[in-house]
Amino acid sequence: xxxxxxxxxxxxxxxxxxxxxxxxxxxxxxxxxxxxxxxxxxxxxxxxxxxxxxxxxxxxxxxxxxxxxxxxxxxxxxxxxxxxxxxxxxxxxxxxxxxxxxxxxxxxxxxxxxxxxxxxxxxxxxxxxxxxxxxxxxxxxxxxxxxxxxxxxxxxxxxxxxxxxxxxxxxxxxxxxxxxxxxxxxxxxxxxxxxxxxxxxxxxxxxxxxxxxxxxxxxxxxxxxxxxxxxxxxxxxxxxxxxxxxxxxxxxxxxxxxxxxxxxxxxxxxxxxxxxxxxxxxxxxxxxxxxxxxxxxxxxxxxxxxxxxxxxxxxxxxxxxxxxxxxxxxxxxxxxxxxxxxxxxxxxxxxxxxxxxxxxxxxxxxxxxxxxxxxxxxxxxxxxxxxxxxxxxxxxxxxxxxxxxxxxxxxxxxxxxx
Amino acid sequence: xxxxxxxxxxxxxxxxxxxxxxxxxxxxxxxxxxxxxxxxxxxxxxxxxxxxxxxxxxxxxxxxxxxxxxxxxxxxxxxxxxxxxxxxxxxxxxxxxxxxxxxxxxxxxxxxxxxxxxxxxxxxxxxxxxxxxxxxxxxxxxxxxxxxxxxxxxxxxxxxxxxxxxxxxxxxxxxxxxxxxxxxxxxxxxxxxxxxxxxxxxxxxxxxxxxxxxxxxxxxxxxxxxxxxxxxxxxxxxxxxxxxxxxxxxxxxxxxxxxxxxxxxxxxxxxxxxxxxxxxxxxxxxxxxx
Numbered sequence: 001x002x003x004x005x006x007x008x009x010x011x012x013x014x015x016x017x018x019x020x021x022x023x024x025x026x027x028x029x030x031x032x033x034x035x036x037x038x039x040x041x042x043x044x045x046x047x048x049x050x051x052x053x054x055x056x057x058x059x060x061x062x063x064x065x066x067x068x069x070x071x072x073x074x075x076x077x078x079x080x081x082x083x084x085x086x087x088x089x090x091x092x093x094x095x096x097x098x099x100x101x102x103x104x105x106x107x108x109x110x111x112x113x114x115x116x117x118x119x120x121x122x123x124x125x126x127x128x129x130x131x132x133x134x135x136x137x138x139x140x141x142x143x144x145x146x147x148x149x150x151x152x153x154x155x156x157x158x159x160x161x162x163x164x165x166x167x168x169x170x171x172x173x174x175x176x177x178x179x180x181x182x183x184x185x186x187x188x189x190x191x192x193x194x195x196x197x198x199x200x201x202x203x204x205x206x207x208x209x210x211x212x213x214x215x216x217x218x219x220x221x222x223x224x225x226x227x228x229x230x231x232x233x234x235x236x237x238x239x240x241x242x243x244x245x246x247x248x249x250x251x252x253x254x255x256x257x258x259x260x261x262x263x264x265x266x267x268x269x270x271x272x273x274x275x276x277x278x279x280x281x282x283x284x285x286x287x288x289x290x291x292x293x294x295x296x297x298x299x300x301x302x303x304x305x306x307x308x309x310x311x312x313x314x315x316x317x318x319x320x321x322x323x324x325x326x327x328x329x330x331x332x333x334x335x336x337x338x339x340x341x342x343x344x345x346x347x348x349x350x351x352x353x354x355x356x357x358x359x360x361x362x363x364x365x366x367x368x369x370x371x372x373x374x375x376x377x378x379x380x381x382x383x384x385x386x387x388x389x390x391x392x393x394x395x396x397x398x399x400x401x402x403x404x405x406x407x408x409x410x411x412x413x414x415x416x417x418x
Numbered sequence: 419x420x421x422x423x424x425x426x427x428x429x430x431x432x433x434x435x436x437x438x439x440x441x442x443x444x445x446x447x448x449x450x451x452x453x454x455x456x457x458x459x460x461x462x463x464x465x466x467x468x469x470x471x472x473x474x475x476x477x478x479x480x481x482x483x484x485x486x487x488x489x490x491x492x493x494x495x496x497x498x499x500x501x502x503x504x505x506x507x508x509x510x511x512x513x514x515x516x517x518x519x520x521x522x523x524x525x526x527x528x529x530x531x532x533x534x535x536x537x538x539x540x541x542x543x544x545x546x547x548x549x550x551x552x553x554x555x556x557x558x559x560x561x562x563x564x565x566x567x568x569x570x571x572x573x574x575x576x577x578x579x580x581x582x583x584x585x586x587x588x589x590x591x592x593x594x595x596x597x598x599x600x601x602x603x604x605x606x607x608x609x610x611x612x613x614x615x616x617x618x619x620x621x622x623x624x625x626x627x628x629x630x631x632x633x634x635x636x637x638x639x640x641x642x643x644x645x646x647x648x649x650x651x652x653x654x655x656x657x658x659x660x661x662x663x664x665x666x667x668x669x670x671x672x673x674x675x676x677x678x679x680x681x682x683x684x685x686x687x688x689x690x691x692x693x694x695x696x697x698x699x700x701x702x703x704x705x706x707x708x
Contacts, residue, residue: 041530042639045539177684205683208643210634211435213561214679217427233541237635245552245561266540270635274550310538383545 031074032067032339034059034329035100036129037090037111042082043207043232044108046264050312051107051129052077054322057301062326068333076100080111087111091118101339104325105129107318109180116140125341125348127325128366130283130318132180135366142345143366146325148283150371151363155281156188158375158399159228159257160195162279166253166410168225172201174215174239175258181230184258188228200224209235212242223251227412233261237271244274248412255412256280263317265386272383277415279398279408282374284316284357287392289403295356298323314389324355375399377408377415427558428679429672434564436671437571438633440664442626442644443651444574448619450649451658452595453612455503459522461641461648462529463620467492467627468542468636469533475544482546482570485628489621496620499525500613509609526641533638541635549632567629571664574622579660581618591615595658650690654697656707666705669693 036055039048059073067073076098080086087106094100103119105112105128112131119126120140128134128145133152135143149155163171171192175185182204192199201222203215216239219227227248231239236259248255256279261267263282268275284290302319306312312319329344331353336343352361361369376395381388388394396406409415442464449457467488474484507518543549548562582588590611593601598608630636651670655662670690678686697705 041534041539043637045534045637046541049539203683205678206687208647208687209678209683210438210643211431211564211675213431213564214428214675215683217431217559218424218679221421221424234635234637234640237541237543241550241563242561244550245563246559261541264540266542267635270541270543270545310540312540 029071031072032069032102033074033076033098033100034102034104035076035091035094035098036104037078037080037087037094037106039082039107039111040079043234044082044111046233046266046312047130047318048082048107049309050264050306050315051318051322053302053305053309053311054298054315054319055104055326057298057305057319058323058326058330062330068330069337069339080106082108082111084110084114087115088118091115095122095124102329102341102344103127105131109134109183110178113179116143119143123341125345127329129325130321133183133367134179136183140366142341144328144345144348144362145367146321146328146360148321148357148368148372148374150368150373152367153187153191154371155258155373156184156191156228158371158373159254159279159281160188160191160197160226162375162398162408163226163254164195164197166226166408168197168253170198170200170223170225172203172219172222172224172227173199174201174203174205174219174227175230176232176235177204177206178232180260181232181258184230185228188230188257197225205235207232207235209238212238213246215239216242216246216248220246220249223249225251226254227252228257229255230258231260233264233267236261237267240271240274240278244416250411250413252412253410254279254408265312265314265389268381268389269384269386272385273381275378275381276417277378277409277412279375279377282317282376282395283372284320285374285376285392285395285397286316286390287395287397287403287405289397289405290358292356292358293354295320298356313386316389320357324357324360327355328353328360371400373400374403377406379406379409379415423557424679425676428675430558430560431564432672432675433668434560434568434671435675436668437664438564438567438629438667439647439651439671440667441567441571441574441629443648443655443667444571444578444660444663445619445622445626446648447652447655447658447660447663448578448591448622449616451652451655451663452591453615453619454595455500455508455612455616456519457522457616457619458519458645459499459525459529460619460623461644462526463492463495463623464627464630464644465636465638465641466529466533467624468631468640469537470624471628471631472537472542472544472636480546481544481628481632482566482625485625488624488628492624493617493621496617496623497613499620500616504609504613530638530641537638539638541637542631543635544631546632563632567633570625570629571667574625575660575664578618578622582660587611587614591618592658647690650694654694654704656701656704659704659706662704662706669705 038052078090107129109131113134116138125142130147175181332344332347363369446460470488471481471484552559594608594611651666655666673689674686
């Protein structure tokens with residue numbers, strides 16, 4: 001044991017003396033270990049579990065093809081309980097105790113943000129998983145966010161442009177007191193200023209808010225032209241219920257924007273017709289314009305596993321992106337014939353990679369070069385029917401132009417009734 | 419932005435929200451307020467009952483009716499829980515409360531994990547004719563689900579107040595809360611009375627859990643959001659007072675809603691504990707405590 005330690009010390013000292021770069025993580029001939037935390041309990045669990053199944057489907061597919069560099073892929077996953085306070089310790093354990101070769105970020109912004117300093121300090125490659133602007137201040141050059149957002153303002157810009165085109169000249173901003181929501185609200189506020197839109201109502205609310213009727217009343221009294229909402233799953237449901245009960249008034253042309261949760265099938269099924277008219281973001285939809293190589297086969301595999309695991313049975317929102325994370329790593333490893341983080345990062349920075357969610361290319365800040373965020377409007381949704389969401393037409397894509405499948409119906413109160 | 423109309427709206431809606439807070443706290447007012455049992459499992463029992471209401475909703479059973487159906491089951495569950503707590507902690511001495519806290523936290527985690535394993539982590543909601551609709555009274559649109567919560571909270575606190583004041587067993591429960599030893603000297607068995615009372619507290623949680631899923635979607639760990647709020651209502655009321663719990667709930671609901679409407683939602687959660695500190699500063703025994 002002592003001699004082993006001395007040998008390792010000697011090797012490290014030798015490498016330092018020779019000025020050689022040390023490998024970031026342990027490498028060997030066994031399986032390639034990919035470590036991550038994933039929300040499997042708590043508020044983000046529905047998304048985390050769905051995303052994890054997507055990644056597991058990729059792992060099994062790649063192992064069936066012989067693995068990466070002839071080595072099997074093994075995943076080490078811990079539950080971060082949807083909590084930001086859990087992830088730094090989990091990633092330290094993954095790196096120092098489990099000695100993983102590569103790391104994937106957990107699903108969502110909140111658990112990812114606290115591991116960014118650690119990742120930058122150790123100069124590691126990190127593939128993000130639906131985070132929003134977590135690298136804005138850290139500026140890590142080996143960060144690649146697997147999410148459709150693209151440039152920071154593209155998401156809010158697409159929504160605001162739609163609203164302005166519909167005739168809105170004022171905006172209301174509602175957002176949860178959370179990292180993701182506040183970042184998006186800040187960007188939307190900046191855009192409103194740039195486009196000379198009057199902000200007539202602005203409200204942040206804490207995560208434990210139970211009842212939204214009072215907020216919707218105040219919103220209605222402000223008579224906004226459009227309402228940009230950035231909410232988390234329980235709040236999205238509460239807000240939509242309150243909107244349906246109180247109404248937002250005839251002035252509102254477009255309502256929605258960044259409501260997380262409506263993309264999950266259990267929520268969509270339970271909300272049913274209350275969704276009609278809402279213009280919200282999404283990442284993948286079963287529309288004709290979004291059929292890419294491998295996507296159909298993926299959903300057959302995913303949906304079988306999801307039913308067994310009691311997870312989102314449709315899985316359009318996160319699962320295919322989980323698979324795409326693996327596809328990108330697979331292409332990077334195949335091209336560089338290495339799992340060295342620097343080489344993989346260099347490849348990811350320059351390549352355009354075909355995946356089951358379409359081609360992905362990254363900009364210098366690690367976000368998508370071009371936004372692939374869908375802005376879609378719910379149409380003709382009926383109550384208590386999950387199957388309806390498998391067919392095209394229930395969420396008509398309004399933006400981006402290349403995948404557009406219909407035009408906006410407005411004002412919101414009229415669209416709501418259809 | 420201030421307007422009298424918005425203020426009136428906030429007071430009306432706040433009263434409804436407050437009644438809902440009272441309904442979800444009233445079981446705790448019995449178990450913690452009257453019996454001195456550190457029942458931190460109460461919010462988890464609410465969530466468990468919500469899932470029960472959701473399950474029964476699959477058979478087209480109205481959530482409130484589902485809550486009533488679940489009450490006897492939860493009554494038995496409450497008796498069993500208290501029995502275990504009493505045998506393993508309470509009768510062993512003065513450190514019982516601290517160790518009991520660990521016991522109830524343990525039960526909470528078991529319930530959370532059990533729900534996750536049985537139903538997954540997705541949010542669940544129920545449907546009923548009064549969910550998603552509102553009625554207009556004096557130009558104020560009030561969500562019907564909040565009216566349902568309001569009426570049920572009034573009924574629940576009224577029935578329980580009558581029970582504790584007018585029935586033999588009810589008065590025995592109040593007696594055990596005041597002086598357990600004196601009750602024992604009179605030949606009554608305080609443990610059996612406490613067991614019965616804990617059963618009632620848990621049965622009430624079943625109905626309150628049904629109200630919870632009527633008011634908002636539930637997920638397995640939602641109980642954590644209610645631990646602070648329910649304990650705040652019970653302590654503010656003065657431990658064990660039924661009418662006090664209703665009044666404390668309404669004060670909290672109105673204050674939160676006014677702050678949310680007039681000053682911003684971010685301030686609303688701070689209100690409960692600010693009010694609690696002020697009230698305990700002025701009346702350490704709580705609003706209706708003796």
